[in-house]
Each structure stands twice: as structure tokens, then as C-alpha cells.
Amino acid sequence: MDEVSEAGRPPRGLRADPPAAIWPAADLQAMLDGTERAMLLVTRPDEGRPHPVIVWTNRALRLLTGLAGHELAGARLRRLRAGGPDEPGFAALLSALAAGLAWTGELTLPTRTSGTLSLTAQLEPLADGRHALLTLEARTAGRGEPGEPDLSGAARLLGDLMGGGLYRLRADVDAGLKLEWADAAVERLTGYPLPELLARGGLSGLVVPKDRARLRRRNLDLMNGVATETCYRLRTADGREIRLVDRARPLRAGGTTAATTGLPVVAAVGTLRLDHTGEPRGSGPSADARLMAELLDGTILLVDAELQPLWVASGRDDALSLALADLDGASLDEVLGEELAEQWRDRIEQALVTGRRAQTGFRWPVSGQVWHLLAAPMGPEAALLVVRPLPAGQDERSGQPPQPSFAAEEEPFLRLVLEHVADGVLVLGEDETVRRASRAAERIFGLPASALRGRSVASLFQPQERQPEGVAEAPGRFKERAAIRAAGELVPVEVLAMRLPGELPGGVLIVRDMTLRKQTDATIRNLAYTDPLTGLPNRLLFLDRLEQAIERARRNRQELAVMVVDLDRFKLINESLGLDKGDRVLRAVAMRIGNSLRRSDTVARPGSDEFLVLALATDGAEGAGKVAQKILDGLQAPFQINGDEPTVTTSIGIALFPHDGDDPDQLLRNAGTALARAKEQASHSYQFYTTDMNAKAYQRLVLESRLRKATERGELSLHFQPLVDLLEERIVGVEALLRWNSPELGFVPPSDFIPIAEETGLILPIGEWVLRQAVAQMREWHADGLHGLRIAVNISARQFQARDFVTKIRRLLADTGFPGPFLELELTESSIMRDVEETVHRLRELAELGVRVTVDDFGTGYSSLAYLKRFPIGALKIDRSFIADVTTDANDAAIARAVVALAETLKVRVVGEGVETRQQFEFLRALGCNEAQGYLIGRPMPAANALAWLRNGGRQA
Numbered sequence: 001m002d003e004v005s006e007a008g009r010p011p012r013g014l015r016a017d018p019p020a021a022i023w024p025a026a027d028l029q030a031m032l033d034g035t036e037r038a039m040l041l042v043t044r045p046d047e048g049r050p051h052p053v054i055v056w057t058n059r060a061l062r063l064l065t066g067l068a069g070h071e072l073a074g075a076r077l078r079r080l081r082a083g084g085p086d087e088p089g090f091a092a093l094l095s096a097l098a099a100g101l102a103w104t105g106e107l108t109l110p111t112r113t114s115g116t117l118s119l120t121a122q123l124e125p126l127a128d129g130r131h132a133l134l135t136l137e138a139r140t141a142g143r144g145e146p147g148e149p150d151l152s153g154a155a156r157l158l159g160d161l162m163g164g165g166l167y168r169l170r171a172d173v174d175a176g177l178k179l180e181w182a183d184a185a186v187e188r189l190t191g192y193p194l195p196e197l198l199a200r201g202g203l204s205g206l207v208v209p210k211d212r213a214r215l216r217r218r219n220l221d222l223m224n225g226v227a228t229e230t231c232y233r234l235r236t237a238d239g240r241e242i243r244l245v246d247r248a249r250p251l252r253a254g255g256t257t258a259a260t261t262g263l264p265v266v267a268a269v270g271t272l273r274l275d276h277t278g279e280p281r282g283s284g285p286s287a288d289a290r291l292m293a294e295l296l297d298g299t300i301l302l303v304d305a306e307l308q309p310l311w312v313a314s315g316r317d318d319a320l321s322l323a324l325a326d327l328d329g330a331s332l333d334e335v336l337g338e339e340l341a342e343q344w345r346d347r348i349e350q351a352l353v354t355g356r357r358a359q360t361g362f363r364w365p366v367s368g369q370v371w372h373l374l375a376a377p378m379g380p381e382a383a384l385l386v387v388r389p390l391p392a393g394q395d396e397r398s399g400q401p402p403q404p405s406f407a408a409e410e411e412p413f414l415r416l417v418l419e420h421v422a423d424g425v426l427v428l429g430e431d432e433t434v435r436r437a438s439r440a441a442e443r444i445f446g447l448p449a450s451a452l453r454g455r456s457v458a459s460l461f462q463p464q465e466r467q468p469e470g471v472a473e474a475p476g477r478f479k480e481r482a483a484i485r486a487a488g489e490l491v492p493v494e495v496l497a498m499r500l501p502g503e504l505p506g507g508v509l510i511v512r513d514m515t516l517r518k519q520t521d522a523t524i525r526n527l528a529y530t531d532p533l534t535g536l537p538n539r540l541l542f543l544d545r546l547e548q549a550i551e552r553a554r555r556n557r558q559e560l561a562v563m564v565v566d567l568d569r570f571k572l573i574n575e576s577l578g579l580d581k582g583d584r585v586l587r588a589v590a591m592r593i594g595n596s597l598r599r600s601d602t603v604a605r606p607g608s609d610e611f612l613v614l615a616l617a618t619d620g621a622e623g624a625g626k627v628a629q630k631i632l633d634g635l636q637a638p639f640q641i642n643g644d645e646p647t648v649t650t651s652i653g654i655a656l657f658p659h660d661g662d663d664p665d666q667l668l669r670n671a672g673t674a675l676a677r678a679k680e681q682a683s684h685s686y687q688f689y690t691t692d693m694n695a696k697a698y699q700r701l702v703l704e705s706r707l708r709k710a711t712e713r714g715e716l717s718l719h720f721q722p723l724v725d726l727l728e729e730r731i732v733g734v735e736a737l738l739r740w741n742s743p744e745l746g747f748v749p750p751s752d753f754i755p756i757a758e759e760t761g762l763i764l765p766i767g768e769w770v771l772r773q774a775v776a777q778m779r780e781w782h783a784d785g786l787h788g789l790r791i792a793v794n795i796s797a798r799q800f801q802a803r804d805f806v807t808k809i810r811r812l813l814a815d816t817g818f819p820g821p822f823l824e825l826e827l828t829e830s831s832i833m834r835d836v837e838e839t840v841h842r843l844r845e846l847a848e849l850g851v852r853v854t855v856d857d858f859g860t861g862y863s864s865l866a867y868l869k870r871f872p873i874g875a876l877k878i879d880r881s882f883i884a885d886v887t888t889d890a891n892d893a894a895i896a897r898a899v900v901a902l903a904e905t906l907k908v909r910v911v912g913e914g915v916e917t918r919q920q921f922e923f924l925r926a927l928g929c930n931e932a933q934g935y936l937i938g939r940p941m942p943a944a945n946a947l948a949w950l951r952n953g954g955r956q957a
Contacts, residue, residue, distance in 0.1 A: 066112025191237025298388035424511035542604035561624035652686035719940035733790030797831030820850030880914025
């Protein structure tokens, strides 16, 4: 089960187990528990459940009533009714619930002390149509009508959760975030089932190229512990382009969401919903906006980050207001001019970045009139602007009232400020020479105030290509510069220039030392973009370089190669030498790969034992192959690690631009597919991507997705193949064989879906289903008169190694009353040899139940005879590969004789499978083989056909 749904489940003992999409995720629940307003989530009545049920409650409700969470979760809503069935408040509430309507009123609730509590209540139906949110608040004195509950925060987010989709991201070792789980609503939004969505790289794999930078910035904010709201577009499975609003919140170790804990971000959860706002450009301003513009005696504009107006509402008839009102979608640059438009952009960007209002004064060059601009953020990409005439007495540049000059009696105060202010302060004369300097300025420039006094301000800073503006012409915002210390050292600083107030000549420079911030920024960038173990770029930086390389290669019509390099069986090095030496091997591998590449190429480590390589201008497959072979050759020699000499073998998957993809995600995905093929082919080799690989990977993904639903849809069935006693030529049992007939895919061979079931863990529920179906069928046949027949069932290694395997067999026999001696479990050699001591223990437990065990496909694996004699097994099954040519190939005949002789020594039966000719049948009988199975005796048949076949005595060999 995924972590999101598990984290939000109620504690044991509750009578209801709400769906994961309804029970709030851990961080959302913590946030709702922190609200003062009591909340509970209830179901709406329907035909199947006519009584509303409480799904979830927050802490505030439990504090109000004194009732514990386990008393309320899963209980009917009437549990909170203090009066009888006719109580008006509850009757109105139930009516509104049934109709799916919002409701506001008063309720009386019982409390733990047997008293009652009067509350104001508001019911809010949720977007899923099946639930509603009920908010409650204690009535306050003098309050007439119940107020509106604050659903703009946590409760509104819960409503969004019901109307949209929930997903969870997992922090990767490369400081990135990968999609870990998404609910059915996300599948509906994207058109992809979750396994296919994960295989395509999560949501980032669907985002349109122009919006991918937004998703990367979103991930960086989350990794820094900052909650985000982002809008982006992605392409759905049917090719449509949709726009989504994505709200995400980071989760830190221990489940906390507080940004001040100092714990690392380990995951993030978020909600997705369609952006129904549309483009506001066409809708124009509302009547309220026009009225507000008239009341403010100004102009109100909604603009995007590039000064493109979305709508304008004007309440004046002067030249600037009329020009703004007549824009009709044109850029503001046409009205403001380039320099003034840039000033506006600065204020808009400041408002969007900080999330707070920004303001400034400006002079419109056309009329010379002075105005005031106020910018307020309206979401991540738009700002609301208010433009009004500047009132008399306010400063043109700052938009603030003028500051009074210092009188003589205030001089001690000024001296005190200059001594203790943290930033450097330089008071300048009209000729822009230093008149005064603060203690912090002395420290920044490495000179005493006496040495600074009289120096030109220009001599204190490193010259730039464009000579810095004088104080009188400074725009009034911080600019990055480099200060020159007395010893010639350059210090990064931020400088803010301001005029002295009133008519005083000169100005003031605020100089802020940026050394520590630069060092911190460099450290953060290093942590965000490099692998801490090897110092190589991580996946984020690699993707950035790959994106730039693709653009250059596209312009220059060049080719490039993307390689995924994976160390084979590196887990053995960690287990045998320890994690510390394993890390040293990884660092040595990183160095050797780097030495195999040119300076223009890039090697990155996204995590674990995998590396990524970007090789530029490879001149096609031949050049990429040479690079890959050079990497393999460089890793051939053993490593010297504190006296140990471990060796590593490597597999490399290669994808070429533009042949195998034209964007980073597609190239990496295809290189990963090629890597899987390289691992299948041979150790220490490389493989190029082909379209056929992608088709096979997609086919496997489809199979896995369909297989997950096959059991509940009734698509799986059992066929039965008979087993015959060779000496008496009579039927002694049948083997149950799993079959899958999919409505979409048709008949799927077991060789295609059984390996997928074993790899994904689906074999556990499927295997248990097969066991129960097979036993139930044989029990039915026994009751129908077919006494004495055994049922044989194949058991996978994953099933057998499960801790509760024997317990499940014991429970199955007890539940069905089926006798253990008539149940035969078939295990492969490899599955029983993995943990010999545990295998012996489990086989003895099965023998105590009377259950027989057969070693299937004997001779194809590796069995130690010393161990085999310790196993309480009932039979050895000779693999069909030896039976096929047993009458014509002397080697196969010798193997069959050896198995029979071994079985006689161990006093167990021998079964030959795959018997298709009379000659094979007679050979095995003459050899002393006990039983046989194959097409000669009977093919696998559905239950009904097998029953008719068995009643007729079968087709005798």
C-alpha cells in the first residue's frame, strides 16, 4: 500500500475504513487539527447506505465534545445528536445532506460530561458528490447570525482535494523529486493509469516543454521546505493540452511540515485540479472594479509578469488614464516608454517574488505629471496595479512623504545610528565625496572613517563597463557591486543610493556586505546540483546541461549521445566489503568514467550505482560506441581499496539525438530501456536503443496494468492436466495451471505474465487465489465420486519464502476441510535452495500437515545432494527438456536414468513431464519412472471438460 493512503488511515479498532483519497494525508490532517474550528467529514446518504456516516474528525471537535476519535470515526452522524429524532437543527441538516445543498444553522451536541453544547454549523457539499464537510463553532455572546466559516484555508484545501487529484512525491538521492503515487483522479486528469504514468517519468514527463522550467523551480522550492502553488500545462493520453493548478507541500522526516525543524525534506504531497479560470483578458473588468477605480480616483489594471494587460478599469479622464484605458491588449511599453516600463516591471517582479505589495512614484514623460504606482500580487503570474496621482508633499521616486532633515539637536542621535547600524552607511556631499561613514562602512572598506572622508565614492567600487549612475540619478533600489578594500581585495556588496531629504545637497549610500550570503548561495547551489558523494553533477544539473546541449545540437545540426551506465551486482560489493568501501569504489568509478571522456562531455551521478553520460558531437552510433567502449575499458581493471581488489562489470544503454528522441526526458527514458536490454544480453557490454525496445517496454507496462485488475474482473481461470500412474495406467491426480484471458489482450501465455507477477509481487494474491480455487475444485470432485485424486499446484519462490506461507496452507486446509495428503505443492530447485535451513523447517511443517512437496523442473537448476537428502520431499519431476529427446539422445536418456536412480535412493517418486509420444511413455515406464504427464495423456482443460474426461476414465495411454 502506498505511503499516502497508509499515513492517513484511522487507528485500529475503528468501524470504518475510509478510502485513501478521502482520509486526509498526514500533513493536511496536521494542518486541519491545528485549526480552531471543529470539522467533520460525513458521507451523503444513498441507496446502499441511507444513514450519514462520520468519516473523519479533527482535534477541535474532540476538544469541544470530549469524545475520542475512535468513538466517532465510522459511527452514524446521529451519534452527535443530543435530542430526539425530531430535533429541528438535525432534521434540517439531514435534509440538506440528502439534497446535496449547503446549509447554515444551529446544532446541539452531546459532550462527555453528559451535558449539551450549542453550536453554529455550516454544511459544505464536496465536489465528489458523495461527501460533505460540516464545520462547527461554539456560539459567542451577542452573536446573532452564525458567521461564515473560514473555508479559505485548510478546509478549502480539503474541498480541493475532493474535486481534484492527490499525489505524493518522493525525495531522490540527487535532491530531486519523483512521483511515487497518485490517486484515481490524477489518472483521470492525465488519461494514464498509475503504472504507465510512473513509466513516463511522472507528471514531469507530460508537461509541455515550455513549462518544464516551472516544474523544476517548484521542485527546488519544495526541497527547500517551501509550499508552492504552480500553474502548468501538460498533454493527456488523448493528445489534449490541459492547464492545471498544482498545490504542493513538503514533508520532512518524522512527518512534520514545519519549515523550521531543520530536518530534511523526504517527500511532498499535493493536489491537482483543472484551472477553470480561463484567460481573464476577454472577460474585462467587473463592475466592482470600475466602481473602485472611480472611488480611488485612479486606474486599476490586471497585468501579467511581462506587463501585458489582462483588463483595465479607469476612474479618471486625464491623458495617462485615457491612454491606459485604450490599450485594448497592447503592451504597456507603448504608453510608458522603455525606461518607465522597466521601472514598473521591477515593482511587479518585487510583488510577485515577495508576495507583498510594492510601490513607487514616477513621472509620466508625456505630460510631466507625477503619479503613484501600487503593485499587489494576484497569484504566481499576475499582479493588480493601482495608478493614482501623487498627493502633494510626497516624494516622486519613493511615493512616500518627505523625511525631515536633522536639526542640530538631533546630531547625537545620528552619530549613535552610524555607530550601531548593521549596514555600511556613507553620507555623500553634492560632489559625491564621502562626508560621513558608519562603523560598518569602515569594516567593509577596511579603512577608518577619517581615511574614507573626502574620498570619491567612485574610487570605492570596482569600475563597470557601464559607469555607475551618480547618486542624484540612482533609481532607488539595491544593486550588486564589488567594493574595493584597502588591501585591494574585492568584496561583494549591495548598494542602495538615496537623496538627502528636502533641499539638502548630496545623498546617502547604504552598503550591505554580501560575502556570507554569496557563500551560502554557493553552498545551496552546490547541494542542489551536485552529488555529495562524488562531487559530480546530479540529475537536476545533468538535465539542465542536456537541455542546453540539445538546443545547440539542433541549431548546429549535430548529434549527441545520452548514456545510462549501471554497475552490475554492485550490491555484492556493499555486502562483502561494507558501505564505506562501497562508497570509495563509487568515487573511483566516477573518476575513471570522467577520465574516459572529453572535457566537453558530462558525467553525472543521479544516485545509487548509476551514472549518466552526455557525449557531444559523437558523429552517430559509431562515435558513441567508441565512447562507451572506452568507459568499459577504463573500468576493466580491479580497484585498489585498502588492500581489497574489487572488480566491477558495467552495462551501458545509449540513446542518440535526434534519432531516439528530441527532449531530455525521452532520451533518458530510451537510454534506460537500452540499459535493460544490455543487462539481458551480456555482462560488461553496451546496447543502443531501438524502437522495438520501447514497444516491448510499453507492452510489459500494459500487461502489468491489466494484470492488477484481472483477479477482481474474473479474467483468471484454472485449467487441469491429468497425471497418470505409468505401471497401472490409471489417473492419480491433476495439476492446476493458471490461465489468463483478457478482454482487451486476448489469451495471454503464462510465460508472459507469470514473470511480471513474480517481479511486482502480484504473485502473492494471485497464488493464494489459485490455491483456494484448486482445493475447492478438487473437494467438489471428491464429493462427486472421484475419490483418491490429488491436486498439484505450482508455488512460486516468492510465495514459499513468505513468512506466513505455512500458516496460510494450514488455514486453507482447516477452512475447507480438505485432507492434506491430497494436496501436492510443486517447488523449483532454485526456490528451495535459497535458504536451506529455513526450507527444511518449512518442508517439515508441511509434511506434518500431510501435504506432499514435489521438486519441479528437476535437473535445470543447481541442487546440492548433501542438502537434497535433508529435504522431506515426495517426488522429483524430470524437466520436459530432457524428456523431449529421451528416446533419441543418449545424454538425455542418461540424465533420466540418473534422476530415477537418485529418487530410488531418496525413496521418493519420479514424475516425467512433457510426455507426447508412446515411445517416451514406454521408455519412462521401463526405466522405473512412477508417473507421467503430457499431451499424450491429456492436455490442460477447463474444469467442466476435465470433469467429463475424468468421469469417462480418461484416454488411456
